Amino acid sequence: MGTGQGAKVILSTDVFAVAPPDMDPELLPPNCIPSDILLRGVVAGVRDYGNPMGIPTPNGSVIFHEDFRAKPTVLVGAYGITPEEYVTKGEPLVGDRIVVIGGRTGRDGIHGATFSSAEMTERTATVNATAVQIGNPIEEKKMADLILEARDRGFIRAITDCGAAGFSSAIGEMGENIGVRVDISSAPLKYEGLAPWEIWLSESQERMILAVSPDNMDAFRKLCERFSVEATDLGYFDGSKRLQVYYGDEVVADLDYEFIINGLPQRIIEAKFVREVFEEPDIPEPKDKKDWEEVFKKIMSHGNVCSKLPIVEQYDTTVQGGNALSPFGGINYDAPNDATIIRPLLNKQYGMIVSHGINPILNRIDPRRGAIWAATEAVSNLVAAGGNYKDMVLCGNYISPVPDGQYMGALDIMVDAIDEFEDAIGRPVVSGKDSLSSTYTYRDGRKLHVPPVVNISTLGKMPDVDKKMTTGFKKIGSTIVLVGKMHPGMGGSTYYDIYGGLGNEVPEVDLEVLPKTFNSVNAGIVSRDIRACHDVSHGGIGGAIAEMAFGGDCGVELELNIKTRPDFFLFNETAGTFIVEVESPEKAQELFGGVPHVVLGKTTSEKVFIVDNNNEELFILGIDKLKDAWQEPMRTLFH
Amino acid sequence: MSSEILKPKVAVLKAPGINCDVETSYGFELAGAAPETILVEDLKSGERKLSDYQIVALSGGFSYGDDLGSGKVLALELDTYLGNQIQRFIESGLMIGICNGFQILVRSGLLPMGTLGEQKATLDRNDSGKFISRRINLSIERDNACVFLQDLKTTGPVEFQVAHGEGKFVADSSILSQIEESGQVVFRYVDRTNNPTQEYPLNPNGSPHAIAGIADPSGRILGLMPHPERSIDRYQYPNEDMLPDDFVPEGLQIFQGMVQYAKEGV
Numbered sequence: 001m002g003t004g005q006g007a008k009v010i011l012s013t014d015v016f017a018v019a020p021p022d023m024d025p026e027l028l029p030p031n032c033i034p035s036d037i038l039l040r041g042v043v044a045g046v047r048d049y050g051n052p053m054g055i056p057t058p059n060g061s062v063i064f065h066e067d068f069r070a071k072p073t074v075l076v077g078a079y080g081i082t083p084e085e086y087v088t089k090g091e092p093l094v095g096d097r098i099v100v101i102g103g104r105t106g107r108d109g110i111h112g113a114t115f116s117s118a119e120m121t122e123r124t125a126t127v128n129a130t131a132v133q134i135g136n137p138i139e140e141k142k143m144a145d146l147i148l149e150a151r152d153r154g155f156i157r158a159i160t161d162c163g164a165a166g167f168s169s170a171i172g173e174m175g176e177n178i179g180v181r182v183d184i185s186s187a188p189l190k191y192e193g194l195a196p197w198e199i200w201l202s203e204s205q206e207r208m209i210l211a212v213s214p215d216n217m218d219a220f221r222k223l224c225e226r227f228s229v230e231a232t233d234l235g236y237f238d239g240s241k242r243l244q245v246y247y248g249d250e251v252v253a254d255l256d257y258e259f260i261i262n263g264l265p266q267r268i269i270e271a272k273f274v275r276e277v278f279e280e281p282d283i284p285e286p287k288d289k290k291d292w293e294e295v296f297k298k299i300m301s302h303g304n305v306c307s308k309l310p311i312v313e314q315y316d317t318t319v320q321g322g323n324a325l326s327p328f329g330g331i332n333y334d335a336p337n338d339a340t341i342i343r344p345l346l347n348k349q350y351g352m353i354v355s356h357g358i359n360p361i362l363n364r365i366d367p368r369r370g371a372i373w374a375a376t377e378a379v380s381n382l383v384a385a386g387g388n389y390k391d392m393v394l395c396g397n398y399i400s401p402v403p404d405g406q407y408m409g410a411l412d413i414m415v416d417a418i419d420e421f422e423d424a425i426g427r428p429v430v431s432g433k434d435s436l437s438s439t440y441t442y443r444d445g446r447k448l449h450v451p452p453v454v455n456i457s458t459l460g461k462m463p464d465v466d467k468k469m470t471t472g473f474k475k476i477g478s479t480i481v482l483v484g485k486m487h488p489g490m491g492g493s494t495y496y497d498i499y500g501g502l503g504n505e506v507p508e509v510d511l512e513v514l515p516k517t518f519n520s521v522n523a524g525i526v527s528r529d530i531r532a533c534h535d536v537s538h539g540g541i542g543g544a545i546a547e548m549a550f551g552g553d554c555g556v557e558l559e560l561n562i563k564t565r566p567d568f569f570l571f572n573e574t575a576g577t578f579i580v581e582v583e584s585p586e587k588a589q590e591l592f593g594g595v596p597h598v599v600l601g602k603t604t605s606e607k608v609f610i611v612d613n614n615n616e617e618l619f620i621l622g623i624d625k626l627k628d629a630w631q632e633p634m635r636t637l638f639h
Numbered sequence: 640m641s642s643e644i645l646k647p648k649v650a651v652l653k654a655p656g657i658n659c660d661v662e663t664s665y666g667f668e669l670a671g672a673a674p675e676t677i678l679v680e681d682l683k684s685g686e687r688k689l690s691d692y693q694i695v696a697l698s699g700g701f702s703y704g705d706d707l708g709s710g711k712v713l714a715l716e717l718d719t720y721l722g723n724q725i726q727r728f729i730e731s732g733l734m735i736g737i738c739n740g741f742q743i744l745v746r747s748g749l750l751p752m753g754t755l756g757e758q759k760a761t762l763d764r765n766d767s768g769k770f771i772s773r774r775i776n777l778s779i780e781r782d783n784a785c786v787f788l789q790d791l792k793t794t795g796p797v798e799f800q801v802a803h804g805e806g807k808f809v810a811d812s813s814i815l816s817q818i819e820e821s822g823q824v825v826f827r828y829v830d831r832t833n834n835p836t837q838e839y840p841l842n843p844n845g846s847p848h849a850i851a852g853i854a855d856p857s858g859r860i861l862g863l864m865p866h867p868e869r870s871i872d873r874y875q876y877p878n879e880d881m882l883p884d885d886f887v888p889e890g891l892q893i894f895q896g897m898v899q900y901a902k903e904g905v
Contacts, residue, residue, distance in 0.1 A: 047770060051802075052701040054658025138704040142655045226680050228655050313840075316772050316802040318869050319699070321662025329877035333774050343874065346665045465874050474880065638769075 001144055002161035002208055004087045006151035007080035009053070009144065010320060010344045014046050014060035014076050015358055015455050019069035020303050021637055029070045029440055029448060030122040036637055042074055043638070045135075047314045052137035053144070057315040058327045058340040059354050064303030065361055067450050070440030071120055073399050075455050079354060081344045086151055090158035092211035094178055094239040098171060099217075101224065101231045102143040103136060103206035105166075106190030110202050119402075119439045139206040146227040147208070155220045158211040166202045167234075170209040175237050176257055182235030183246040196247040211237065273409025278365060278491075281501020285565055292619035296609075297629040298498045299571060300546060305494055305539035307631045309334055310638035320344075324351050324465040325385055330472035334631075335551030338535055339385035339458075341468050351465040353392075355381035356457040357575070359538070362492040362506045364451040367410040369506040370492070371417035371454045376509045376575035378456040379425065380535035383518045384578060386469040386525050389425055392460035394418075396432035401449035403436040410452040411436070418454070424511035425518075429456075469525045471534040472551020473581050478531060478603045480556060481588045482541060484517040484577035485510045485596045488568065494538055495571035507574040514576045516595045521578055524591045532581040540571035544579045545600075546609060546626050555623055557610040558601035566613045647901035649674040650692040652682075654713050656739075659699035659868060663737065666868040667696070670894035672901070679713065683720045689728045693901040697740025699802070699866060709762060709805045710742030717747050718756045725755055733787060733897055734860040738803055741852070741862035750862045751810065751818050753855040760810035762864070766845030770804035774877060775843055777851055777865060778829040784822040786858035787900035788893065796833045797889035798876065799865035806844035806864040808853070818853060826852035826863050867893040 001009060019027075019035040028034060033041070039062070050057045055078075063073075092098075150156050160170040167187070171180055184199045194202070212220050217233070224231040238244070243260060245253040286292045299305060312327050317340075325341035328334055339355035357377025362370030379389050396418055400411045411434075422428055438450040462468070487510070490496055491503035524530035532552070534544045549556050562569050582588050585599045604610075607623040649667045653660050653676050664674040672694065681687040689695060703712035717725055728734075729749070736744035741762065744750040748757040765771060778795035779788065810818075818824055827835040827849040828842040835849035836842050842849050844864070852863025867890030873879050875888070 051770060052656060054700060138656045141658060226678055313773055314770050318800050319658060321868055324874040326877045333877055346662060
């Protein structure tokens with residue numbers, strides 16, 4: 001909302017990493033919230049803010065790992081739109097009024113940013129309770145409507161939201177070139193009794209600071225009244241190049257901007273990543289149908305693979321009416337799509353496409369391959385849904401346990417890896433954020449670190465939303481093809497995880513082949529020769545094909561000819577590989593002749609998953625059994 | 640220019656927390672009307688008046704946060720500040736309430752009985768206890784009382800989106816049988832074979848008689864929980880590729896019906 005000179009929020013995304021709900025309760029550190037309660041709470045938070053705000057939340061994911069049991073990762077993104085003339089940040093002029101609009105200031109959210117950026121202990125829940133802001137979505141919605149109207153009438157010279165550090169950062173940043181004089185005793189409060197420093201630092205939500213020309217103040221105030229938004233004049237930009245804060249007649253701060261901007265000495269951080277060696281799990285090769293059924297169902301019901309429909313269904317994914325590719329589709333509306341597409345302007349044929357990729361545990365083993373996996377997964381999701389990676393930008397979010405030593409080293413490697421990825425596909429990361437304190441300290445001094453997290457999101461343009469692609473199989477008798485270069489590494493895979501092992505060999509994405517793979521898939525989607533497409537990620541090749549069969553309400557028959565272990569093939573999770581449905585093997589050769597590809601089998605009307613290898617049947621398994629295993633975990637958690 | 644004059648004017652009302660006004664306006668625009676977003680504040684202050692419009696639309700959202708019950712505050716405002724205007728308007732004008740708009744109409748008394756200020760029914764919390772957003776199928780009752788849906792080609796199933804936490808239509812049995820007998824029930828949640836269903840999530844809230852939308856006795860006021868403005872173009876359908884080429888989106892047909900009736904009524 002505060003981007004440029006005011007923007008309309010048209011989409012939000014949510015990516016969570018939490019502990020598995022079935023984790024041994026003994027593992028829960030003192031004064032931490034059990035994972036099932038935490039996940040339900042976080043989902044309710046997104047739901048109860050996003051839905052009343054009227055912002056669709058059609059893209060996201062949930063990742064499960066025990067090391068998030070104290071500090072979960074919650075990445076909520078927002079996408080907005082604004083006319084080109086309002087894109088650049090406005091500059092306040094000397095004499096402009098400093099106006100706070102929206103909600104009132106309270107004690108909630110004091111030190112919110114410092115708390116969330118500090119290590120957590122068993123005392124955090126009690127000591128820092130007031131650091132959590134109390135949201136009011138209707139206040140925010142009123143303000144959002146007002147801002148667009150005020151922007152279009154030319155009332156907004158500059159705008160900044162009161163995020164971390166509240167007034168101090170919002171007003172402080174806006175005045176950095178000219179100077180500020182404000183009287184915070186006039187700020188409207190939720191209740192009496194706040195000290196000046198509390199008013200200045202409060203992070204209460206739903207507040208924005210605007211620079212408004214004195215000539216426009218009367219008209220602006222009238223507009224605020226019509227939109228039932230409170231607006232209060234706090235002072236003005238005074239040309240002093242100083243930050244002067246008054247409480248009535250009392251000076252509570254008077255600082256030179258030179259000191260505020262350049263006064264903090266640069267901190268030197270040591271970074272050194274030493275690769276750990278993890279145990280290779282000893283996994284018996286499935287011998288018979290029973291073994292296969294057991295492992296395949298475990299894969300489908302794994303937290304990182306299972307259906308998130310019971311979560312997504314609680315979000316209003318189609319408000320604003322622009323949805324052109326919903327998070328779930330297929331004959332029964334319950335098969336996941338790889339990205340989301342919306343048309344922010346309802347009368348246009350073009351739209352935007354959004355996707356993401358994340359797999360934290362890979363970064364613990366191998367930060368370079370892990371980060372490239374996440375970026376590749378993000379772009380693969382976009383390509384699978386019909387997007388063109390050449391018409392796309394990226395956003396990177398990093399979360400690390402401590403800004404020091406091993407973890408700083410891992411962060412450094414991940415950032416370099418994303419840089420390498422940008423070069424390989426020729427597209428930039430244009431936005432992002434980091435948080436470097438996801439650590440819990442036990443009473444005895446032991447530390448619990450989250451794995452290093454990188455989440456890469458995409459934002460692409462769809463020139464014609466009609467070129468979107470869904471994952472569900474469309475026809476019986478179609479040819480199923482694996483496109484892209486598979487790497488044999490199984491380190492950090494879902495398959496290893498169900499045997500409790502991590503391994504060391506993370507699948508490496510071949511960055512030479514990757515753009516060619518993207519191009520061939522994109523061309524096949526644009527020409528409509530590809531009937532369905534799903535990228536391979538958590539759950540591997542088998543998981544991807546199963547989800548496509550759920551969408552088509554059909555079955556598959558795979559005829560493999562592989563010499564290596566078939567389980568390590570079916571559950572391989574190399575990012576940048578795709579499962580596509582085409583008419584025939586000849587069509588596959590025509591479309592994918594220039595890139596690695598292999599015909600796997602065909603779609604069938606009977607709802608069974610059949611796999612033969614070297615003319616020998618490995619297993620035959622009911623699609624509904626797999627689907628039930630896949631739907632059960634979140635259905636139980638969100639019953 | 641003459642075609643502009645012939646376009647029925649639609650007041651799409653906006654109050655704090657209403658959040659489907661843009662796409663609802665667009666639905667009317669596609670159907671050939673001239674929609675305007677009107678702040679309820681401006682109606683209260685007298686800056687705008689309902690008599691300038693042929694159609695009033697109350698769209699979805701969480702008006703005033705739904706803090707006193709969904710739609711309650713705005714319903715009170717309509718009755719208290721705009722009662723006279725509304726009474727006059729409904730003598731000839733058309734009204735539609737979608738989702739939160741339906742809740743407002745029911746809490747104001749305009750639905751089901753057209754009795755402003757006298758609430759005869761309610762929209763209660765979904766049986767599941769949860770907000771639900773998904774595609775559902777509806778039937779359109781034959782011989783229903785709604786005056787502007789008479790030319791609709793289909794009786795269903797039609798595919799709409801629901802997105803609500805409080806959509807279970809509750810009224811005492813005399814009201815229920817009254818609206819059934821008079822054809823005021825317009826939409827019902829159905830299964831694939833177009834039969835009314837109580838099964839979750841096909842019936843997303845547990846509404847008795849699978850009621851999804853109703854009209855008032857005059858047939859000029861329609862309220863429904865599902866969102867017709869999310870079925871006004873083919874892209875909004877998750878399985879767009881299965882739609883026939885000449886498909887007319889089902890939500891658009893509702894807006895078209897209103898606009899057509901308003902034109903002929905002039």
